[in-house]
Amino acid sequence: MRTHTQLEVNGQADGRATVLAHAIMIYVVALVPTLPTFLLVRPLLLEVGPISQWDPIMTQFVLFLVLLIAFITLVQRFQRVVFGVLVAALLSLTVTTISGTFGFGDLVGGYAGVMGMLRETSNDLPMAAGRFAPFHDAFHLRRLVEQAGPEVRKAAVRMATAHFTKVKVEPEDNTLVQSFSVFKEINGRWRYVSDRKGGEYFASPAESQELMAGDCDDHAVLMAACIKAIGGEVRLVRTNGHIYPELKVGDDARLARATELIRKELFVKEARNAPLHHHTDRNGMHWINLDYTRPYPGGELMDEGIIGILDL
Structure with missing residues (x-):
C-alpha cells in the first residue's frame, strides 16, 4: 500500500x-x-x-x-x-x-x-499636436531666427565645414551632415548662463555666436538660425521651463539614413549604443533632437512633456 x-x-x-x-x-x-x-x-x-x-x-x-x-x-x-x-x-x-x-x-x-x-x-517619442498650448514669445523668437544677418550666415558656413569634411556622402546627405557639423561645433563650445532672476532675455543669434554662452532659448535660437542659414529645416520645441531645437530629417528612409550616419560615421564614440530620440509629425516626417543634453544628435530629452512647437 x-x-x-x-x-x-x-x-x-x-x-x-x-x-x-x-x-x-x-x-x-x-x-x-x-x-x-x-x-x-x-x-x-x-x-x-x-x-x-x-x-x-x-x-x-x-x-x-x-x-x-x-x-x-x-x-x-x-x-x-x-x-x-x-x-x-x-x-x-x-x-x-x-x-x-x-x-x-x-x-x-x-x-x-x-x-x-x-x-x-x-526612440519615437509621443506627440499630441492637437493639444499644444500657444507658444509663448513665438513672434519674438521667430523674428530673431529669420532676421539673422550675414555675420550669422558666415559663422554657419564656417561651422558647417568644421567637421566631417572627409566623410564621403551622397549629395542628398550634404545638408544633413553639415547640420550635424553645426550641432557639434555649437554644443562643443556652448556654456550655459542663466538670465537674471525674474527676467527673460532673448539674445540675437549674432550675440550668441560671438559669446557661445547663454540659456536654453539662446542656444535654440542660435542653432536654428545657423542651420536655416545652410538650408536645413528646424523648429523650436517648448517644454516645461525649457526650449530646444529639432532638425527635420524626413521620412522613414531618411531617418534610417540619419541614424546610420550618426552611429557609424559621425558620432561613433558618442552614440554607438545610445538611443536616438525624435518626434514624428502628422505627415510622417521625423524631427531629431538637437539639444545640448548629449554630445550627439538625438540625445535624451530633459522633459518629454511638450507644451508647444514653433515652426520656422
Whole structure:
C-alpha cells in the first residue's frame, strides 16, 4: 500500500513537471515574435490621440503584456501546427549545422541582429499636436531666427565645414551632415548662463555666436538660425521651463539614413549604443533632437512633456 501511494506521488510530481515544462515552452515560443512586434507597434501606438496622454511606461508595459498574451493564446490554439513547424525547423537546422552552411549560432545572431536594428534605430517619442498650448514669445523668437544677418550666415558656413569634411556622402546627405557639423561645433563650445532672476532675455543669434554662452532659448535660437542659414529645416520645441531645437530629417528612409550616419560615421564614440530620440509629425516626417543634453544628435530629452512647437 505504501509503495502504491509513493508511486502515485511520484506520478503526480512528474505530471506537474511535464505541465510546467510545456507551459515554459509555450511562453518561450510566444516570446520570440512578441519582442519584434512590440518594437514595431510601440511608436505607432504612442502617437494615437488619447493614448499619447497616458503614462508612456505603463502604456508600453500593457502593450507588451497584451501582445504576449495574444501570442501565447495563438500558440496554444495552434500548438500542433506550431510544434510541427518547430520540429521541422530543428531537423533542418541540424542538417545545415552538420553540413556547416548554417548553424544555431547563425540563427541566434540573425535574430539578435533584427532585434538590435529595431531597438537601436530610434526612440519615437509621443506627440499630441492637437493639444499644444500657444507658444509663448513665438513672434519674438521667430523674428530673431529669420532676421539673422550675414555675420550669422558666415559663422554657419564656417561651422558647417568644421567637421566631417572627409566623410564621403551622397549629395542628398550634404545638408544633413553639415547640420550635424553645426550641432557639434555649437554644443562643443556652448556654456550655459542663466538670465537674471525674474527676467527673460532673448539674445540675437549674432550675440550668441560671438559669446557661445547663454540659456536654453539662446542656444535654440542660435542653432536654428545657423542651420536655416545652410538650408536645413528646424523648429523650436517648448517644454516645461525649457526650449530646444529639432532638425527635420524626413521620412522613414531618411531617418534610417540619419541614424546610420550618426552611429557609424559621425558620432561613433558618442552614440554607438545610445538611443536616438525624435518626434514624428502628422505627415510622417521625423524631427531629431538637437539639444545640448548629449554630445550627439538625438540625445535624451530633459522633459518629454511638450507644451508647444514653433515652426520656422
